[in-house]
Amino acid sequence: MYRVLVVDDSAFMRQLIKSILEQTGMFSVMVAQTPLIALDRVRKFKFDVITIDYEMPYMNGVELIKKIKEISDSKILMISAYTYPGAHTTFEALSAGAFDYILKPSTQEEIKEFESELIKKVTAACKEYRIPQITKAVTDDIKDFKMSVEDNLIERAKAAKVVGIGISTGGPPVLEKMFKDLKKDFSIPVLVVQHMPPNFTKPFAERLASITSKCIKEAEDWEEIKPGCIYIAKGGYHLAVEGKAGKLYTRVLDLEKIKSHKPSAEILFSSIAEACGKDAIGIVMTGMGSDGSDGILEMRKKGAITIAQSEKTCVVFGMPKAAIEKGAIEFVMSPHEIVGLLNML
Missing domain, CATH: 3.40.50.180 (Methylesterase CheB, C-terminal domain)
Structure with missing residues (x-):
């Protein structure tokens, strides 16, 4: 079973993400309502994936990503706002080390799409994600x-x-x-x-x-x-x-x-x-x-x-x-x- 940490100061979002992932039977989910609690969790436990909201007390999501990357190799999924400023912060998060992002839902219809995307991306992070390296050609019939x-x-x-x-x-x-x-x-x-x-x-x-x-x-x-x-x-x-x-x-x-x-x-x-x-x-x-x-x-x-x-x-x-x-x-x-x-x- 894969381990996931959900970092969000919204009790609703913490519970939503936790329930979506746990109902698949593939993930064990822990939560943290502040970046300080999240860092404490990361020091004590190993997580396959960490989901992070941007707007949080004490430090924002990008700052938290940088601190997590210093102490852990967990894959990080950014929970992004569907706004113009939200886009800019998302790109900062990707540059800081997040492997992908997902848009925060604001309606009931969006929650269904959020559920599908969340499961797909967290599963991919656990099974398909890799740290990029240099490689040669994949097969003999393709020229390098x-x-x-x-x-x-x-x-x-x-x-x-x-x-x-x-x-x-x-x-x-x-x-x-x-x-x-x-x-x-x-x-x-x-x-x-x-x-x-x-x-x-x-x-x-x-x-x-x-x-x-x-x-x-x-x-x-x-x-x-x-x-x-x-x-x-x-x-x-x-x-x-x-x-x-x-x-x-x-x-x-x-x-x-x-x-x-x-x-x-x-x-x-x-x-x-x-x-x-x-x-x-x-x-x-x-x-x-x-x-x-x-x-x-x-x-x-x-x-x-x-x-x-x-x-x-x-x-x-x-x-x-x-x-x-x-x-x-x-x-x-x-x-x-x-x-x-x-x-x-």
């Missing part, structure tokens, strides 16, 4: 980075009109690092589907732009795709690429969820396959589930370069694994190797 540089990969990559990225759990810190390391004069536009709710994608884009000093923005409908710009899919909408009169444009589409996601990487990759054919790069990265596997397979069938993040560098290997198993991936690389390739273009 050194091999790929020796063939015509660079020439193929230079012809790319866009780079598409699908990413989920563990994504924000990885994207921060990758875009920060991307060379200043990198000219190929990048489109990103990062699974996030509506109020989070704009502050996420603003944070990335501030940290990297690059052109990074939340995508708008019918926006001409410009060289060197990075477009983040808008939460609650799908992001697609459409060609018109020799130019490429972003499309922001209000369609049904795909594989429980909106935005979904399936739409992005499929549209890139249609609009750009072989002249594109598709990258599927850390995340739970299989989003993007069908779309990136379409890209590979059109001759585009398709890359999956390597297993040991993923927080959760679900999305890359699904794409690899479907035969959609040509290369497996670490984020460092992906940036290395892009910086050669």
Whole structure:
């Protein structure tokens, strides 16, 4: 049985999270109403997962995460407010060491969704979560980075009109690092589907732009795709690429969820396959589930370069694994190797 610590100054939230997890029969749950009590619990007991609210007495959630990380290797799930300021604090929590976040419910309908997401994410933290490391190729039939540089990969990559990225759990810190390391004069536009709710994608884009000093923005409908710009899919909408009169444009589409996601990487990759054919790069990265596997397979069938993040560098290997198993991936690389390739273009 997995052990979970719930840290929240709200008695209602403590009991809600405790009851949701305990009814699965998989978790033994302890609670703490203040950060000071939480630190005492962490010193005395070992927990697989710790859920933390942001607004608490004595210290906020980000400060508590940093202190816990000094004394424990427990995985931390942030309980976030569904607000613009809540988004900014969530990204701080992810940078401080939280592996993921979940939105705090405010209605009865949201409680049902919260229950499903909580069980899924805490279970994933216990069973699938890993501390990212550097790895080589996953299988013999997929070329590793050194091999790929020796063939015509660079020439193929230079012809790319866009780079598409699908990413989920563990994504924000990885994207921060990758875009920060991307060379200043990198000219190929990048489109990103990062699974996030509506109020989070704009502050996420603003944070990335501030940290990297690059052109990074939340995508708008019918926006001409410009060289060197990075477009983040808008939460609650799908992001697609459409060609018109020799130019490429972003499309922001209000369609049904795909594989429980909106935005979904399936739409992005499929549209890139249609609009750009072989002249594109598709990258599927850390995340739970299989989003993007069908779309990136379409890209590979059109001759585009398709890359999956390597297993040991993923927080959760679900999305890359699904794409690899479907035969959609040509290369497996670490984020460092992906940036290395892009910086050669």
